[in-house]
Amino acid sequence: MNKIEHIGIAVKDIEESNSLFKSLLGKAHYKIEDVESEGVKTSFFQCGPNKIELLQATNDESPIAKFIEKKGEGIHHMAFAVDDIEAEIERLTNEGFTMIHTQPKRGADNKLIAFLHPKSTNGVLIELCQDINKGLKIL
Numbered sequence: 001m002n003k004i005e006h007i008g009i010a011v012k013d014i015e016e017s018n019s020l021f022k023s024l025l026g027k028a029h030y031k032i033e034d035v036e037s038e039g040v041k042t043s044f045f046q047c048g049p050n051k052i053e054l055l056q057a058t059n060d061e062s063p064i065a066k067f068i069e070k071k072g073e074g075i076h077h078m079a080f081a082v083d084d085i086e087a088e089i090e091r092l093t094n095e096g097f098t099m100i101h102t103q104p105k106r107g108a109d110n111k112l113i114a115f116l117h118p119k120s121t122n123g124v125l126i127e128l129c130q131d132i133n134k135g136l137k138i139l
Contacts (some may be wrong), residue, residue, distance in 0.1 A: 007077075012073055089104070
Protein backbone atom coordinates (compact mmCIF):
# COMPACT_ATOMS: atom_id res chain seq x y z
CA MET A 1 0.00 0.00 0.00
CA ASN A 2 1.39 3.37 -1.03
CA LYS A 3 -0.57 6.03 0.85
CA ILE A 4 -3.99 6.98 2.10
CA GLU A 5 -5.76 7.76 -1.17
CA HIS A 6 -8.92 9.19 0.36
CA ILE A 7 -11.26 9.12 3.32
CA GLY A 8 -14.90 8.42 2.47
CA ILE A 9 -17.60 10.27 4.40
CA ALA A 10 -21.26 9.24 4.22
CA VAL A 11 -23.60 12.24 3.93
CA LYS A 12 -27.34 12.72 3.58
CA ASP A 13 -27.18 15.75 1.29
CA ILE A 14 -24.15 16.09 -0.97
CA GLU A 15 -24.86 19.70 -1.98
CA GLU A 16 -25.16 20.81 1.64
CA SER A 17 -22.02 18.84 2.52
CA ASN A 18 -20.14 20.30 -0.47
CA SER A 19 -20.84 23.76 0.94
CA LEU A 20 -19.71 22.71 4.42
CA PHE A 21 -16.46 21.12 3.18
CA LYS A 22 -15.77 24.07 0.86
CA SER A 23 -15.88 26.32 3.93
CA LEU A 24 -13.83 23.86 5.99
CA LEU A 25 -11.09 23.21 3.41
CA GLY A 26 -11.10 26.62 1.74
CA LYS A 27 -11.65 25.21 -1.74
CA ALA A 28 -14.44 23.73 -3.84
CA HIS A 29 -14.86 20.09 -4.80
CA TYR A 30 -13.22 19.13 -8.09
CA LYS A 31 -15.59 16.42 -9.25
CA ILE A 32 -19.08 15.00 -8.74
CA GLU A 33 -19.70 11.52 -10.08
CA ASP A 34 -22.46 8.91 -9.91
CA VAL A 35 -21.44 5.28 -9.35
CA GLU A 36 -24.60 3.47 -10.32
CA SER A 37 -23.29 0.01 -9.39
CA GLU A 38 -22.90 1.16 -5.77
CA GLY A 39 -25.97 3.41 -5.65
CA VAL A 40 -23.99 6.53 -4.72
CA LYS A 41 -23.20 10.03 -5.84
CA THR A 42 -19.67 11.07 -4.93
CA SER A 43 -17.96 14.41 -4.57
CA PHE A 44 -14.19 14.80 -4.24
CA PHE A 45 -12.06 17.42 -2.51
CA GLN A 46 -8.27 17.55 -2.78
CA CYS A 47 -6.62 18.05 0.60
CA GLY A 48 -2.84 18.15 0.24
CA PRO A 49 -1.73 14.79 -1.19
CA ASN A 50 -4.98 13.13 -0.06
CA LYS A 51 -8.64 13.39 -0.95
CA ILE A 52 -11.95 13.53 0.86
CA GLU A 53 -14.81 11.66 -0.84
CA LEU A 54 -18.36 12.56 0.13
CA LEU A 55 -20.88 9.79 -0.57
CA GLN A 56 -24.65 10.27 -0.84
CA ALA A 57 -26.98 7.33 -1.43
CA THR A 58 -28.98 7.44 -4.66
CA ASN A 59 -31.38 4.68 -3.60
CA ASP A 60 -32.60 3.05 -0.39
CA GLU A 61 -30.66 -0.17 -1.06
CA SER A 62 -27.30 1.59 -1.34
CA PRO A 63 -24.65 0.60 1.19
CA ILE A 64 -24.43 4.29 2.07
CA ALA A 65 -28.18 4.50 2.79
CA LYS A 66 -27.89 1.47 5.08
CA PHE A 67 -24.78 2.90 6.77
CA ILE A 68 -26.48 6.25 7.48
CA GLU A 69 -29.62 4.51 8.73
CA LYS A 70 -27.56 2.43 11.16
CA LYS A 71 -24.77 4.84 12.19
CA GLY A 72 -25.67 8.29 10.88
CA GLU A 73 -23.46 10.54 8.80
CA GLY A 74 -19.72 10.26 9.25
CA ILE A 75 -16.55 8.47 8.24
CA HIS A 76 -17.49 5.46 6.13
CA HIS A 77 -14.15 4.12 4.91
CA MET A 78 -10.44 4.70 4.47
CA ALA A 79 -8.94 4.06 1.03
CA PHE A 80 -5.36 3.16 0.21
CA ALA A 81 -3.65 3.60 -3.16
CA VAL A 82 -2.06 0.43 -4.53
CA ASP A 83 -0.01 -0.25 -7.65
CA ASP A 84 -1.46 -3.69 -8.41
CA ILE A 85 -4.90 -4.27 -6.93
CA GLU A 86 -5.11 -7.92 -7.97
CA ALA A 87 -1.78 -8.72 -6.29
CA GLU A 88 -2.85 -6.78 -3.19
CA ILE A 89 -6.15 -8.70 -2.98
CA GLU A 90 -4.21 -11.96 -3.20
CA ARG A 91 -1.64 -10.83 -0.60
CA LEU A 92 -4.29 -9.70 1.88
CA THR A 93 -6.36 -12.86 1.38
CA ASN A 94 -3.23 -14.94 2.05
CA GLU A 95 -2.64 -12.88 5.20
CA GLY A 96 -6.10 -13.92 6.44
CA PHE A 97 -8.13 -10.79 5.70
CA THR A 98 -11.70 -11.17 4.49
CA MET A 99 -12.40 -9.45 1.18
CA ILE A 100 -15.82 -8.09 0.23
CA HIS A 101 -14.63 -8.00 -3.39
CA THR A 102 -12.30 -10.77 -4.53
CA GLN A 103 -12.02 -9.13 -7.96
CA PRO A 104 -11.53 -5.41 -8.62
CA LYS A 105 -14.45 -3.39 -9.94
CA ARG A 106 -14.88 0.07 -11.39
CA GLY A 107 -15.24 2.80 -8.79
CA ALA A 108 -15.35 6.58 -8.79
CA ASP A 109 -12.52 8.93 -9.79
CA ASN A 110 -11.12 6.63 -12.51
CA LYS A 111 -10.21 3.86 -10.06
CA LEU A 112 -10.43 0.11 -9.76
CA ILE A 113 -11.56 -0.73 -6.25
CA ALA A 114 -11.99 -3.59 -3.81
CA PHE A 115 -13.13 -3.50 -0.18
CA LEU A 116 -11.96 -5.49 2.82
CA HIS A 117 -14.61 -6.55 5.31
CA PRO A 118 -14.42 -4.50 8.52
CA LYS A 119 -14.74 -7.65 10.64
CA SER A 120 -11.12 -8.43 9.68
CA THR A 121 -9.77 -4.86 10.08
CA ASN A 122 -10.81 -3.83 13.61
CA GLY A 123 -14.15 -2.47 12.43
CA VAL A 124 -12.71 -0.17 9.75
CA LEU A 125 -13.97 -0.53 6.19
CA ILE A 126 -10.85 -0.45 4.00
CA GLU A 127 -10.88 0.24 0.26
CA LEU A 128 -8.05 -0.54 -2.14
CA CYS A 129 -7.74 1.85 -5.11
CA GLN A 130 -5.71 1.56 -8.29
CA ASP A 131 -5.73 3.98 -11.19
CA ILE A 132 -7.64 2.39 -14.09
CA ASN A 133 -4.87 3.50 -16.43
CA LYS A 134 -2.64 0.75 -15.00
CA GLY A 135 -4.00 -1.60 -17.71
CA LEU A 136 -6.00 -4.21 -15.79
CA LYS A 137 -9.15 -5.80 -17.10
CA ILE A 138 -12.24 -4.16 -15.60
CA LEU A 139 -14.70 -6.68 -14.20
